[in-house]
Amino acid sequence: MAALELILNNPIISALVALGALAAVFGAVLGFAAVKFKVEGDPLVEQIDALLPQTQCGQCGFPGCKPYAQSIADGDSINKCPPGGQTTINELADLLGVDAPELDEEHGEESALPKVAFIREDECIGCTKCIQACPVDAILGAAKQMHTVITSECTGCDLCVEPCPVDCIDMLTVEPELHQWHWAQPKGVAASNIIATDKTVATDKTTATEEETAA
Amino acid sequence: MRQIWETPGGIHPEQNKHQSTGEQIGTIAMPPEIILPMGQHIGAPATPIVEVGQTVLKGECVAKPEGFFSAAIHASTSGTISAIEERTITHPSGMRALCVIIKPDGKDTWAPLNPCDDYTQLSKDEILERIRNAGIVGMGGAGFPTAIKANPKSNRKITTLILNGTECEPYITADDMLMRERADEILLGAQLFCHLLTDVNEILIGIEDNKPEAIAAMQAAANALNDERIHVVSFPTKYPSGGEKQLIQILTGKEIPSGGLPAQLGIVVQNIGTAVACHRAIVHGEPLISRVTTVVGQTLEKQRNINVLMGTPIGFVLQEHGFVSDYKQRIIVGGPMMGFAADNQNVPIIKTTNCILAPSTKELPLPAPAQPCIRCGMCEQACPASLLPQQLYWFSRSEDVEKLEEHNLFDCIECGACSYVCPSNIPLVQYYRASKGTIKLQREEKAKSDHARLRFEQRQERIVKAEAEKEAKREARKQAALEAKKLMAEKAAQPANGETENTTNAVDKTASKVVDPVTQKAKLTRALTSAQSRLERANAQLQTNIDEDNGSRKDALQSKIKQAELKVNDAQNKLDAFNKEHDISSSEPGTPQAKNSSAPSNDKGKDATSPALKKMAMSDAEKQAAAVASIEKRLGVATQKYKEAQEANTPTADALKLGVEKLEQKLSDAKAVLAQQANDVSANTTQPVSKNEADAALGAIERAQAKAKAKAAMTDDEKKQDQIASLKKRIDKAKTRLNKAKDENDDNIAAFENAYNKLQDKLTQIS
Numbered sequence: 001m002a003a004l005e006l007i008l009n010n011p012i013i014s015a016l017v018a019l020g021a022l023a024a025v026f027g028a029v030l031g032f033a034a035v036k037f038k039v040e041g042d043p044l045v046e047q048i049d050a051l052l053p054q055t056q057c058g059q060c061g062f063p064g065c066k067p068y069a070q071s072i073a074d075g076d077s078i079n080k081c082p083p084g085g086q087t088t089i090n091e092l093a094d095l096l097g098v099d100a101p102e103l104d105e106e107h108g109e110e111s112a113l114p115k116v117a118f119i120r121e122d123e124c125i126g127c128t129k130c131i132q133a134c135p136v137d138a139i140l141g142a143a144k145q146m147h148t149v150i151t152s153e154c155t156g157c158d159l160c161v162e163p164c165p166v167d168c169i170d171m172l173t174v175e176p177e178l179h180q181w182h183w184a185q186p187k188g189v190a191a192s193n194i195i196a197t198d199k200t201v202a203t204d205k206t207t208a209t210e211e212e213t214a215a
Numbered sequence: 216m217r218q219i220w221e222t223p224g225g226i227h228p229e230q231n232k233h234q235s236t237g238e239q240i241g242t243i244a245m246p247p248e249i250i251l252p253m254g255q256h257i258g259a260p261a262t263p264i265v266e267v268g269q270t271v272l273k274g275e276c277v278a279k280p281e282g283f284f285s286a287a288i289h290a291s292t293s294g295t296i297s298a299i300e301e302r303t304i305t306h307p308s309g310m311r312a313l314c315v316i317i318k319p320d321g322k323d324t325w326a327p328l329n330p331c332d333d334y335t336q337l338s339k340d341e342i343l344e345r346i347r348n349a350g351i352v353g354m355g356g357a358g359f360p361t362a363i364k365a366n367p368k369s370n371r372k373i374t375t376l377i378l379n380g381t382e383c384e385p386y387i388t389a390d391d392m393l394m395r396e397r398a399d400e401i402l403l404g405a406q407l408f409c410h411l412l413t414d415v416n417e418i419l420i421g422i423e424d425n426k427p428e429a430i431a432a433m434q435a436a437a438n439a440l441n442d443e444r445i446h447v448v449s450f451p452t453k454y455p456s457g458g459e460k461q462l463i464q465i466l467t468g469k470e471i472p473s474g475g476l477p478a479q480l481g482i483v484v485q486n487i488g489t490a491v492a493c494h495r496a497i498v499h500g501e502p503l504i505s506r507v508t509t510v511v512g513q514t515l516e517k518q519r520n521i522n523v524l525m526g527t528p529i530g531f532v533l534q535e536h537g538f539v540s541d542y543k544q545r546i547i548v549g550g551p552m553m554g555f556a557a558d559n560q561n562v563p564i565i566k567t568t569n570c571i572l573a574p575s576t577k578e579l580p581l582p583a584p585a586q587p588c589i590r591c592g593m594c595e596q597a598c599p600a601s602l603l604p605q606q607l608y609w610f611s612r613s614e615d616v617e618k619l620e621e622h623n624l625f626d627c628i629e630c631g632a633c634s635y636v637c638p639s640n641i642p643l644v645q646y647y648r649a650s651k652g653t654i655k656l657q658r659e660e661k662a663k664s665d666h667a668r669l670r671f672e673q674r675q676e677r678i679v680k681a682e683a684e685k686e687a688k689r690e691a692r693k694q695a696a697l698e699a700k701k702l703m704a705e706k707a708a709q710p711a712n713g714e715t716e717n718t719t720n721a722v723d724k725t726a727s728k729v730v731d732p733v734t735q736k737a738k739l740t741r742a743l744t745s746a747q748s749r750l751e752r753a754n755a756q757l758q759t760n761i762d763e764d765n766g767s768r769k770d771a772l773q774s775k776i777k778q779a780e781l782k783v784n785d786a787q788n789k790l791d792a793f794n795k796e797h798d799i800s801s802s803e804p805g806t807p808q809a810k811n812s813s814a815p816s817n818d819k820g821k822d823a824t825s826p827a828l829k830k831m832a833m834s835d836a837e838k839q840a841a842a843v844a845s846i847e848k849r850l851g852v853a854t855q856k857y858k859e860a861q862e863a864n865t866p867t868a869d870a871l872k873l874g875v876e877k878l879e880q881k882l883s884d885a886k887a888v889l890a891q892q893a894n895d896v897s898a899n900t901t902q903p904v905s906k907n908e909a910d911a912a913l914g915a916i917e918r919a920q921a922k923a924k925a926k927a928a929m930t931d932d933e934k935k936q937d938q939i940a941s942l943k944k945r946i947d948k949a950k951t952r953l954n955k956a957k958d959e960n961d962d963n964i965a966a967f968e969n970a971y972n973k974l975q976d977k978l979t980q981i982s
Contacts, residue, residue, distance in 0.1 A: 049668070052664075053660075053664050054664035054665070054667040054668040054671065055664075055667065056667065056671045064671060064675075065668065065671075066668075066671075066672075123966055123969060123970070125963045125966045135671050135674065136667050136670040136671050136674065137670055137673075137674050138670075153666075153667070153670065155667050165952060165967075165970070166963075166966045166967060166969065166970040167945070167949070167970045167973060167974060168966075168970070178254065178304075178306065178308065178310050178312055180656060180659075181306075181308040181310060181652075182648065182649060182651070182652015182653065182655070182656065183307070183645055183648040183649045183652055184649055185611070185612075185645070185646060185649040185650075186585070186642045186645045186646060186649070
């Protein structure tokens with residue numbers, strides 16, 4: 001009873017005390033949470049790195065995908081990855097909430113099909129230079145022994161071609177395999193397609209005008 | 216009457232079943248060629264075990280399963296293997312894959328079979344192995360290896376076996392005819408499955424009510440067998456009731472969870488064709504070499520079901536049925552809803568081909584052009600999987616993978632009901648197929664890139680570790696060197712500090728040191744004489760070799776001589792150097808003894824270490840310069856001595872003169888070398904040197920980067936020129952390397968030469 005009276009008699013002070021107590025409690029909870037659930041490292045870098053194609057080719061100008069991810073997190077542009085191409089740029093743009101730019105041609109061109117290195121084995125002299133250059137240890141061999149590429153591990157980064165003294169490494173295009181085949185997306189609905197005959201006339205016209213201009 | 220359940224969605228397209236049910240299951244003539252693709256099932260393609268030219272009998276295995284998830288393939292008639300090569304296969308992609316080609320001999324001779332009248336005598340593993348070796352796969356359309364399906368994980372108790380005789384797709388009647396004609400074999404096959412699955416207490420045979428004859432035949436066969444587990448269940452016709460998930464829901468009311476398997480609910484579903492195949496494989500020992508296929512369509516004279524050998528070209532089948540090609544003719548493998556148009560008529564019938572449809576354009580017109588979606592929602596009403604097709608359509612078009620997966624794209628059974636009902640003729644199911652494929656491919660790529668990341672990171676770790684280890688070793692060596700130096704300095708300092716007490720000791724030590732030059736000189740002279748004698752011997756050997764063996768070992772001996780000569784020179788040089796040093800020190804005032812004893816001995820420690828240290832710190836050019844300076848000094852001393860000797864008219868004057876001349880010669884040589892080095896150094900600094908040779912990858916990256924940068928700014932012509940220039944550079948490099956290799960008589964001359972020639976070829980090609 002006495003306590004209640006005290007509160008009623010000193011409304012401002014008791015309000016301040018109550019708020020102060022609340023602040024202390026929540027402060028303690030937040031402080032504890034900050035220590036307990038501390039996130040190690042920069043999660044953004046990990047997320048960016050997960051989107052990059054991991055060819056470790058260095059075409060972006062960084063020695064590997066992780067350093068480039070770090071650089072993007074620090075504000076570098078996201079269009080320096082030719083192996084990832086436009087798909088990767090779009091994904092990165094989604095993640096970072098920015099507009100997707102075009103691929104920066106300065107760093108190379110996007111290739112439609114993946115490539116793997118292939119060593120013409122009877123020409124290999126066993127110098128180990130390609131082994132040292134391979135960022136993912138995909139080349140097998142020893143000094144004075146023939147080397148070969150483990151195709152399933154090769155990222156097609158191209159870094160082994162230049163160091164080869166006898167020029168016996170080729171970059172071969174990987175033909176799509178049967179299990180990788182899938183249906184292509186149908187061509188979208190265009191407004192001019194509503195009447196089928198319109199379409200053929202339109203193309204005829206364009207070819208005609210093209211021929212005229214050519215003539 | 217058993218209770219049946221309703222499924223959501225579904226459509227009622229024109230049945231078109233009557234065309235092909237008028238006749239009994241027929242057969243056709245032997246095709247001129249049997250094409251057996253190695254991948255007729257889900258899983259890894261089989262591996263051929265026959266060779267070209269080999270004779271095979273009907274039913275002989277031609278390819279063995281590759282791993283667990285695969286199936287064997289057998290010769291469907293006797294004949295010769297005419298080829299094992301890539302052929303266009305029965306697949307929507309129209310891609311080529313490995314096939315075994317058999318040229319039939321027309322005799323159709325069976326290989327010895329291994330029948331078994333009472334399979335209950337066999338162990339389950341034995342039966343499963345026989346099913347696997349018979350190459351049996353699901354014949355409803357997917358081609359899932361049956362041995363795997365009939366052997367579910369031990370923790371899953373299968374209580375219900377469902378035989379799928381629904382055949383809901385229009386036109387197809389293969390299962391219908393099979394049930395009419397071979398009902399007993401189907402049920403025996405079902406009992407075989409029950410034997411394998413142990414705990415089955417009901418066998419449900421699901422048949423749509425548009426096949427009354429088949430239902431009657433099955434019922435009769437069931438009554439004859441008197442097996443109370445067997446229930447023939449008919450239900451209203453609706454497409455797609457024949458889907459595994461739909462059929463389970465109709466017959467049991469249970470729904471398979473998203474991404475789950477029927478085995479989770481204690482259910483296994485088998486096609487009736489598969490049941491027949493298994494029965495024949497175990498009881499009669501016949502592998503899967505033929506199947507019942509519907510041949511139907513208005514462009515054919517005869518429409519019916521045939522029991523056809525696997526590998527028969529579809530074109531041949533059509534020809535046997537009086538095929539007349541129509542305007543814009545399509546040949547559809549499978550039904551009109553889920554099948555695909557085959558561009559190439561030379562593709563074979565495979566284990567999963569249940570229908571060949573050759574419709575006229577009037578019968579099955581080409582799809583009208585797609586129009587914009589009007590969001591009518593009819594597709595949602597038709598979807599048997601309760602998905603939202605129009606939402607999926609938008610997400611598929613915008614390639615929004617996340618949203619597609621959120622909307623359960625992978626629960627889509629690709630039945631095509633949505634496309635069928637779409638008033639805008641949008642090929643909806645094609646969008647889902649495309650998106651599914653893209654997502655699967657993306658997952659594969661993701662797995663690959665994660666793997667690459669792991670390898671890259673592990674490599675980096677390894678390199679860092681190796682570097683750290685090297686650094687530690689270097690540090691240890693440095694520490695050891697420092698300690699040794701300290702020890703030496705201490706040792707040298709000791710006699711100096713205790714000079715007064717240990718004079719005798721010091722004198723002894725110095726005296727012993729004085730002896731040193733004498734012994735050293737003796738040693739050097741000995742080395743010289745021995746080298747000379749070796750040279751003489753080698754010469755003699757060469758002479759005898761040339762005389763006796765026509766110089767067969769001439770090269771080896773000559774190189775030996777050269778070595779010996781080098782050694783002689785070396786020894787001579789050392790001796791000269793020693794002599795001169797000794798002369799200089801002896802010509803200086805005071806005896807060596809006096810000098811040694813009088814000089815502060817703590818300098819000696821420094822003397823011993825400092826020149827070595829200095830030498831180490833010097834570069835080649837500096838070393839050479841120092842050498843030139845020392846020779847000049849020596850020349851000065853020598854000329855002075857010579858003059859003195861001349862004045863005094865001593866007999867050694869001539870010798871001294873010779874010495875002076877020699878030194879002059881040496882000086883000019885050294886100077887030339889120095890000039891050469893200076894040139895080299897300047898050339899080196901102008902050329903860009905990769906600053907970190909140890910990390911070849913880093914260097915390569917830098918170069919590649921620079922190249923890419925330059926390339927981006929160029930037009931095609933310039934690019935080409937640049938390419939040519941770089942090729943030329945590489946050719947030069949290759950040439951010098953080749954020459955070097957030739958000089959050194961390297962083993963790899965051929966390889967270098969080859970590389971050089973190839974580069975030349977490339978250059979000519981480009982330019």
